Amino acid sequence: MSTHRRSLYFNYALSVCIALLGLLAASSLSPDPVVNGTVGESVLLPAGLSQPARITGVQWIFGKDVIADEENINGITAQFRNRVHLNRNDCSLTITQLRAEDSGGYHRAIETADSQLPTLMITLHVYEKISAEMERKPSNETCRATLLCTTNQTKHVSYRWKRGDQDLPEYAGMLEVSLSPGERGVIFTCVASNPVSEAAASIRESCEESSGGVSVCALKAALLSLGLVLMISAVIGVHVRECTHTQKEHLRRHRETCETKEAESGF
Numbered sequence: 001m002s003t004h005r006r007s008l009y010f011n012y013a014l015s016v017c018i019a020l021l022g023l024l025a026a027s028s029l030s031p032d033p034v035v036n037g038t039v040g041e042s043v044l045l046p047a048g049l050s051q052p053a054r055i056t057g058v059q060w061i062f063g064k065d066v067i068a069d070e071e072n073i074n075g076i077t078a079q080f081r082n083r084v085h086l087n088r089n090d091c092s093l094t095i096t097q098l099r100a101e102d103s104g105g106y107h108r109a110i111e112t113a114d115s116q117l118p119t120l121m122i123t124l125h126v127y128e129k130i131s132a133e134m135e136r137k138p139s140n141e142t143c144r145a146t147l148l149c150t151t152n153q154t155k156h157v158s159y160r161w162k163r164g165d166q167d168l169p170e171y172a173g174m175l176e177v178s179l180s181p182g183e184r185g186v187i188f189t190c191v192a193s194n195p196v197s198e199a200a201a202s203i204r205e206s207c208e209e210s211s212g213g214v215s216v217c218a219l220k221a222a223l224l225s226l227g228l229v230l231m232i233s234a235v236i237g238v239h240v241r242e243c244t245h246t247q248k249e250h251l252r253r254h255r256e257t258c259e260t261k262e263a264e265s266g267f
């Protein structure tokens with residue numbers, strides 16, 4: 001077996017040139033040579049076998065190290081031990097609990113009973129899951145502000161912006177916003193994304209009426225209270241007049257009665 005392994009490895013070194021030709025020939029069958037993974041999650045590197053073959057040896061190589069083979073399916077090097085699994089049925093490699101340092105080139109070498117298959121090369125990019133926050137910088141002008149979309153990453157980030165449900169044609173990490181007087185509760189959202197994830201952050205912006213002039217609201221309130229005062233005084237006025245009128249009438253009647261009685265008793 002060890003002589004077989006040595007020959008496999010030797011063949012691997014030789015096969016790099018042949019593999020380039022092989023890859024070209026098999027390019028329509030080979031999987032996407034770039035695979036994106038997320039830190040902490042798993043990824044599957046396909047072996048790209050187009051047809052069944054009697055496989056006598058398989059190796060997955062990262063950089064210069066063999067990280068898994070048919071005898072060590074759960075990893076060889078310290079970086080990958082117990083984080084990789086060589087799937088015996090299709091020779092694909094599963095990597096779990098991805099780390100940023102797992103990014104790089106992976107080679108798959110397969111030997112069959114009668115030949116060495118072209119080496120497959122896959123580039124793995126491991127990205128951090130993105131998170132986003134909104135930061136607001138007030139402007140010295142009223143109803144304007146600068147919104148900053150901040151993320152936990154520095155590279156491979158793209159941005160989109162929305163005002164309410166509407167997409168804005170802005171693709172930077174910063175947005176200058178300007179509202180008209182009286183606009184309230186306008187929600188601005190930034191959506192930050194990287195090749196493996198997306199995150200959104202929002203902020204609510206309002207533009208109060210300018211404090212210099214009399215606001216419509218205050219004017220309405222003033223008119224309403226003035227109307228109320230006029231109405232109440234009118235009601236009170238009418239009531240008072242009615243009261244005095246009834247009182248006078250009452251007095252007049254009383255006087256008349258007395259006069260009559262006096263007249264009666266006079267006779």
Ligand SMILES: *[C@@H]1O[C@H](CO)[C@@H](O)[C@H](O)[C@H]1NC(C)=O
Nearest residue numbers: 137138139140141142144146
């Ligand atoms: C507002 O700030 C800008 C720079 O951000 C400055 O050019 C401008 O003069 C300032 N305006 C006022 C009214 O202070």
Ligand SMILES: *[C@@H]1O[C@H](CO)[C@@H](O)[C@H](O)[C@H]1NC(C)=O
Nearest residue numbers: 032034035036125156195196
């Ligand atoms: C991987 O990320 C790159 C950007 O770095 C992108 O162009 C490509 O489409 C992604 N591939 C997959 C399979 O998501």
